[in-house]
Amino acid sequence: MTLSGNDDGEESALERPAILRMLCCDGTQVEETTIIRPEQLTVAREKWPVVWIDIEGLEDLATNRLIGDVFEIEELALEDAVTPDERPKVEVFGHQVLVAARTVRFDGDAIVTDPVGIFLGDRYLITFREQSAPDPFDLVRDRIRHGRTHIGREGCDALCAFLLDVLIDGYFPVLERFGDRLESLEEEALDRPSRTSLVGIHDVRNDLMTLRRALWPTRDLLHALGREPTPLVGDHARAHFRDSYDHTMELLDLMESYREIGSDLRDIYLASLNNRMNDVMKLLTVIATIFMPLTFITGYYGMNFDTSSPWNMPLLTYRYGAIVAVGIMLLTVSGMVVFFWRRGWLKRWH
Numbered sequence: 001m002t003l004s005g006n007d008d009g010e011e012s013a014l015e016r017p018a019i020l021r022m023l024c025c026d027g028t029q030v031e032e033t034t035i036i037r038p039e040q041l042t043v044a045r046e047k048w049p050v051v052w053i054d055i056e057g058l059e060d061l062a063t064n065r066l067i068g069d070v071f072e073i074e075e076l077a078l079e080d081a082v083t084p085d086e087r088p089k090v091e092v093f094g095h096q097v098l099v100a101a102r103t104v105r106f107d108g109d110a111i112v113t114d115p116v117g118i119f120l121g122d123r124y125l126i127t128f129r130e131q132s133a134p135d136p137f138d139l140v141r142d143r144i145r146h147g148r149t150h151i152g153r154e155g156c157d158a159l160c161a162f163l164l165d166v167l168i169d170g171y172f173p174v175l176e177r178f179g180d181r182l183e184s185l186e187e188e189a190l191d192r193p194s195r196t197s198l199v200g201i202h203d204v205r206n207d208l209m210t211l212r213r214a215l216w217p218t219r220d221l222l223h224a225l226g227r228e229p230t231p232l233v234g235d236h237a238r239a240h241f242r243d244s245y246d247h248t249m250e251l252l253d254l255m256e257s258y259r260e261i262g263s264d265l266r267d268i269y270l271a272s273l274n275n276r277m278n279d280v281m282k283l284l285t286v287i288a289t290i291f292m293p294l295t296f297i298t299g300y301y302g303m304n305f306d307t308s309s310p311w312n313m314p315l316l317t318y319r320y321g322a323i324v325a326v327g328i329m330l331l332t333v334s335g336m337v338v339f340f341w342r343r344g345w346l347k348r349w350h
């Protein structure tokens with residue numbers, strides 16, 4: 001639901017109304033609402049020590065402008081918060097800290113990273129999310145509702161640290177799924193190499209590159225929040241940011257391992273294709289070698305000779321000559337097969 005007061009009629013037909021949620025809390029009480037008027041925001045800032053405003057939808061420009069006016073957000077900072085392809089970063093704009101991050105999810109088999117803009121201010125925190133993306137903050141709301149967190153007493157910087165920690169933890173199940181995909185691709189590359197296997201390997205490598213572009217700058221912003229003096233961020237929140245930074249380093253190490261496995265799988269795929277080609281060539285060579293003496297025998301007996309000469313070709317006048325010739329061929333083939341088998345040239349190929 002958009003904020004009331006959008007009377008300028010400038011909303012584009014392509015813009016979808018944003019959904020707004022406000023959660024206010026202190027050490028003992030929690031209050032939530034989804035119907036927000038501008039005056040409610042001002043009252044909440046004065047009444048509650050922690051005010052979290054979650055805006056679901058980046059296309060509602062009128063609502064975004066009104067939020068910017070109420071909280072005195074600079075136009076450039078607001079633009080960075082609602083830009084879909086904004087790179088993860090942390091910026092200080094006057095009395096506010098902007099944290100641009102990205103969530104990760106699977107859309108079918110494709111990996112998608114969604115932007116999340118966070119404004120940290122004095123006694124308030126504002127988040128901007130894609131409306132089409134799943135809500136990554138349900139866990140945070142649930143813990144606040146049931147009093148399983150001290151955010152109401154610790155402040156908005158602790159809430160910001162909690163939200164970023166949830167976003168980082170969302171990368172772990174995605175990478176676990178990558179591990180399963182790589183195991184399947186390894187078995188397929190070894191047993192049934194095909195063009196589909198190669199496409200799957202390239203898809204995994206591209207998805208890992210997408211994750212890498214999201215995780216590396218996220219590591220930098222967490223380092224800045226956890227190690228460098230930042231306005232509105234206290235020592236307790238910095239400890240949480242450092243913990244999230246450690247999780248990010250663990251994710252990066254795991255991701256780099258998967259990237260190396262992906263490169264190895266491509267080499268395994270090419271080696272498997274070469275082995276299969278060698279097996280095919282070996283089979284064709286064995287078949288051609290077996291038929292060479294048969295071709296010689298049939299060609300030899302296919303020549304025309306004078307049957308009255310005592311020096312003529314044997315078996316030409318013999319009644320069972322054809323049977324004897326076929327028997328010689330069968331014995332030749334049998335002998336060659338036994339010879340190839342003992343040399344190990346007829347072992348089963350895969």
